[in-house]
Amino acid sequence: MKKPVFVTVAALMLAPCLFAQKAVQPKPSPDEAKLIRAVSADSMRGDVSFLASDLLEGRDTPSRGLEIAAEYLASQFRALGMKPAGTEGYFQIAEYAVVEPVTSGFTLTMESGAEKYDVKAEKVMVTAMKAAEGAALEVVQIDLAGELPARTAIEGKAVLLKSAGRMSREAMRKREQVRGMGPAVVISFTPFLSRRPQLRQAGAVEAAAAPSVAIQDSELQKQLEGASSLKATFKIPSPVMEPAKLKNVVAVIEGTDAAMKGQYIILSGHYDHTGVNPRAEGDRIMNGANDDASGTSVVLEIARAFVKTGVKPNRSIVFALWFGEEKGLFGSTYYAANPAFPLKDTVAMVNFEHMGRTDDNEGSTKGRMSLTGIDYTEIGQFMADAGKVVGVDVYKHEKNSDPYFSRSDNQPFADAGVPAHAALGCFIFPDYHRPGDEWQKIDYDNMAQLTRVAAVATWRMANRAKPPAWNTANPRTSQYLKASQELYGTK
Ligand SMILES: [Zn+2]
Structure with missing residues (x-):
């Protein structure tokens, strides 16, 4: 919501020339406006404060805290009446073992x-x-x-x-x-x-x-x-090993267009973190609020926005929350090898990381969002355009955007050929992988803004006739482009 603006008559007379210098902010469509209004900072504060609470003990993979987090995520999808897309309800069960x-x-x-x-x-x-x-x-x-x-x-x-x-x-x-x-x-x-x-x-x-x-x-x-x-x-x-049943938590909103509903866009985040650090002094719980309860909450909130507004996408949207990212991208790698919907029908993927903090080590990132490998695919442009509608600057981080491409759960999908990125509110922040990554330090109003950008971009990607493509002009995409041609059977 905008603050009310009070202007004097004199200011009004000056206004036209002032406005003339400013770029006009593009307006959202009525459906986009509904999605934008539906995103709530308080709703996400609720998610993150629970997921990053000390009682969940840093959600290590595997751990009881991780299990409780998975139950919470499933309960949120259930509350929305969403269609499950796991192997047991919302849970995609993966058999693992912890080997000594x-x-x-x-x-x-x-x-x-x-x-x-x-x-x-x-x-x-x-x-x-x-x-x-x-x-x-x-x-x-x-x-x-x-x-x-x-x-x-x-x-x-x-x-x-x-x-x-x-x-x-x-x-x-x-x-x-x-x-x-x-x-x-x-x-x-x-x-x-x-x-x-x-x-x-x-x-x-x-x-x-x-x-x-x-x-x-x-x-x-x-x-x-x-x-x-x-x-x-x-x-x-x-x-010597201990078996562990791990869970990705997955739900789907089916598209409404007969020709396009068989194509999927994945929105994801990892709900695990690094657990308890026995060597830390004092507070030993690695709460992982920004990393990545924040991204997890963004996924939930976009699901809520679509379900509560009744805005129906043409393509289907998959909402996936991963285990084991911190141990080495295990949950996303497992899904990419055992997808709920065929990867050849999966046309785009956006993975959300570090969406809550604005106190990046390099300075404030308020009102800004970046993507890893931002100019590798058209998804970067979708996000930038949606950013203009919401009032968020979607930018390329000259130093970090490309190297971070392989550091999150988008990588297994990109390797398979699916246009896939991580979206971030900040890169490295003061409490990164430390016990101080607590839910109180998140800027929820800003996180809501970034979530609105992602919701609008998702809506547009779900509806445009052509799905987002890899950028053939960027030499860094060559290996992904090759995989994509094999995956989709295009030349
Ligand atoms: Zn992370």
């Missing part, structure tokens, strides 16, 4: 002629859902930068993966492919080793995959990569 790092019972010896190399348990990270062993197995070396060999070349053998430094996403994808090709074990080197419990998918695919051993030892890496006729002998003990 291997400590005892692990052995790995590599031999080349008379040379023998023993690998210590504290230098490895093992990924295995069951015990495994092998003796004096031939080692096949594979360079992940090149083509993978045929299955018959590695079946039953040990594989040693060559990769320089930290594995790229593409290299990790290839490693998983190799694990599925029947080797006895897959050995790789890593510059970074985590000895904390690991969250792993626990479905049939994972159970059938070969065990993987990542070694942190650059000396050994040099020695082995030069060695010929390598043999491997190993023993991997039965993993």
Whole structure:
């Protein structure tokens, strides 16, 4: 709502020339105006204060706090009478396990002629859902930068993966492919080793995959990569693990246009955070109000705006809230591999992050919103145009927009070819990933403004005859464009 304006007669006489210098703010359509009016700052203050309350203990994946958050989200969709799009009502259930790092019972010896190399348990990270062993197995070396060999070349053998430094996403994808090709074990080197419990998918695919051993030892890496006729002998003990049923929370508003309702726009946010930090002094709860109870609430509020106004989009809109973003984009990656609606019919995705705070480390972001990879697709323009209607400046952050593209839940969708971004109210803020990220520090009026922009942009994307396209002129989109052509079957 605008404040009432009082003007004097003199001011009125001056007004035309003053106004003439100002750009005219475009007006919303009647349906857009309804959506704009329906978005409520108080409603979102309610969501965020609950999700980020201490009782939810930072919503770690998995945890009881995360479970309670999932129930809350489902209850909000239920209150709106929305159509569930999960595997059990609003819940898309994903089978995972928390696997403890291997400590005892692990052995790995590599031999080349008379040379023998023993690998210590504290230098490895093992990924295995069951015990495994092998003796004096031939080692096949594979360079992940090149083509993978045929299955018959590695079946039953040990594989040693060559990769320089930290594995790229593409290299990790290839490693998983190799694990599925029947080797006895897959050995790789890593510059970074985590000895904390690991969250792993626990479905049939994972159970059938070969065990993987990542070694942190650059000396050994040099020695082995030069060695010929390598043999491997190993023993991997039965993993100690706790099963975890994780939940994406998903609902849909079906489109009304016969030809377009079979196409989907996803709006999403991650409802997990990083839990309790045992090393923090005093307040140890990582509340994750801005990251990302705020984005979660934006998704809920846009759903409320559509349902309560009865404004009906032509395309369908999917409202999805992810688990496990902080552990490595687990929930969104799971959905992209097991979509509620086919990805080839999913035409756009906007993921909301850090929507509440305006005290960015670089200065106030009040009245401003950014998108990661903002000029990679037409979605950036949709947001910018909607921003003009609402009075929000949608801008490109010259330093952060592109590098942050791969840092949130839009990435698995972009990898699959779907035009997908993260929308942000700020990038890095003072309490980022600290216990001080509390609900009281959020600017709810500003968050409501950004939510109005997103609601209007979503409405327009849902109704325009052509869905948003990748920007072919931007060289950074080439890999996504290629994936998109495969996904949608266009040239
Ligand atoms: Zn986040």
